[in-house]
Amino acid sequence: MKKIDSIYDAVDEFGLITSFEARRLGVSNAEMVQFSRRGKLARVARGVYQMPVWPFQSSLPFAIAVKSVGVDAYLYGESVIALLGLVPTDPTKMWVASTSRVRRQVGTGIQIVDRKPLPERTCYDGVPAQPIREAVVTAVATLGRERALQAALVAQEQGYLSKDEAASLKQEIGE
Numbered sequence: 001m002k003k004i005d006s007i008y009d010a011v012d013e014f015g016l017i018t019s020f021e022a023r024r025l026g027v028s029n030a031e032m033v034q035f036s037r038r039g040k041l042a043r044v045a046r047g048v049y050q051m052p053v054w055p056f057q058s059s060l061p062f063a064i065a066v067k068s069v070g071v072d073a074y075l076y077g078e079s080v081i082a083l084l085g086l087v088p089t090d091p092t093k094m095w096v097a098s099t100s101r102v103r104r105q106v107g108t109g110i111q112i113v114d115r116k117p118l119p120e121r122t123c124y125d126g127v128p129a130q131p132i133r134e135a136v137v138t139a140v141a142t143l144g145r146e147r148a149l150q151a152a153l154v155a156q157e158q159g160y161l162s163k164d165e166a167a168s169l170k171q172e173i174g175e
Helices: 003-010 019-024 029-037 060-069 078-084 132-143 145-157 163-173
Strands: 016-018 042-045 048-050 094-098 110-114 122-124 127-129
Touching: 003 019, 003 029, 016 019, 016 060, 019 029, 019 048, 029 042, 029 048, 042 060, 048 060, 060 078, 060 094, 060 110, 060 127, 078 094, 078 122, 078 127, 078 132, 132 145, 132 163, 145 163
Parallel strands: 094 110
Antiparallel strands: 016 048, 042 048, 122 127
């Protein structure tokens, strides 16, 4: 089996693979760069590559942001709301939380937040994320109370929150 075939088999649902994951398969960083130069991979962030034949998905930028931060990273606060399209958010910033120290440059627009490991982490559209209830509470600081309440209402309408969860969330935010 060729190395590019083993990479193809190991990519996630977005066609992404990190150089760290590739090293586990026996593919060096130099080989990843060579695959990129030959057009077999596309470098989308530092240490993150995508199969160019993979179809585009609307949640791809969020997946790239999380992958570029690290293994234990997840979408945080306002970015979870943006991923789900609950209310309009600032498209120039993506909030990603990580439980470990991140020293490398991850790109413009990605805001890294140091956090303790989540007791419960979920995935929305295949992207690791903070649960919607906690994300709405966190987003009050960046979105404001009114838009966070609107996000909670839309999350309830779309089935991300139950009626009871939405009511307690509205009370916590301070309707």
